Amino acid sequence: MKPMLEVTDLAVSYGDGGRTTTVLDGLSLTVGTDEVLCLLGPSGCGKSTLLRCLAGLRRPDRGEVRLRGEVVDGVPEGLAVVFQDYGRSLMPWASVARNVDFGLSRALDRAERRARTDEALAAVGLADVARQRPGRLSGGMQQRVAIARALAARPTLLLMDEPFASVDALTRADLEDLLLRVRRDYGVTVLLVTHDIDESVYLGDRVVVLSPRPARLVADLAVDLPRERDQIATRGSDAFVRLRTLAAEHLRAT
Template structure:
């Protein structure tokens, strides 16, 4: 199957006070249609910067991202992004429904917009909160609003930048399952940046491990776990534990450490 998203030798360099800073080394990744891919790596390896380059919010220093074969030079209409800081991404003076409607206001007729907002809120379990304001909701519910807004946009590709980092463990688990459910229902391709190894293994078809800066793709691991995923059964699966250990060793000790452990199995 051909890739819907191609990241070809993308790098990003900033001019710092003491000289150039290489935030992202040379990264090449391909993501197929309807695939869920997570990107993990050591702190400071440029995961968020890479995501911003992929989304068109930040111009890469070298290389290019292609969506459906076209070079991304700005935020494409076929792509939506869910950020970590939901509090800043929602407008507190707008209702939940108005926040979800905002990105499609100039792209759809009113009747279609109302249908998309209703469907998206239903998908994330917020049908009864359409008239509420973000400040009246919990953190987890606010992030559901952000996810619903991305769904209403009907993207081919959904980019997520550590979207559950600011919520508690139980809410994180609930949101993981919400995203897996809406991905299956809406047929989206998802690229997730996360620092949480368990989250990456639980949600993904593949996990990309980045190296220490200047970052490159260190490992590309297939997650061979059955769907639908389950917070208890999946995480008790022997393959889950093995993948989690391999990724942890990749991040903390490098490729050779993981190979040594695998050879001892």
């Protein structure tokens, strides 16, 4: 089976006042179908730039991105993105349901859009707040709205850019477990960017460690933990401690 996502020899540089900064340099990786790959690296290493290339929002200077075997040249179908700054990604004047519906194709009829919106909100536990506006919800609930909007589009690939970094620890744990349920129930492939070592091991089937800028692949670690995970039991296991220590060693060695 071909990988869901293939990144080959990707390079990106930015120019500023006659100076050039290389952000990505010869980066290659793959993401398998129905896999959660966590991209771990120091702040400013180029993780978000990589996501923009994967989403078709930034053309690389060299290399290519393929989604389901097709070269990404513009925003591809079957892709959804969830950002860290959930507040800015939602329309504060519109209801929760309208925010979710907004991401759906206008080619769908009204009944189908309503069905998808209701299903997605139920999946993230927000069916009872569909008529409320996002500003009346907690930060964690707002991020659930953003995840519901992504799910309603029924993506094959979900890109997440540090999606839980702006919430408290308990809410973060709830959202992490929500993501694992979404992957299980929807069979979506996920690439999640984070700088949190424990989160990467808890959520991932693989953890890819990147170097400081310009980002290069330092390590590609298989997470040999059961897919069904628990915030206390999993994090307390010897296998988890071993893997997070290994990831930390690779990250520190950069």
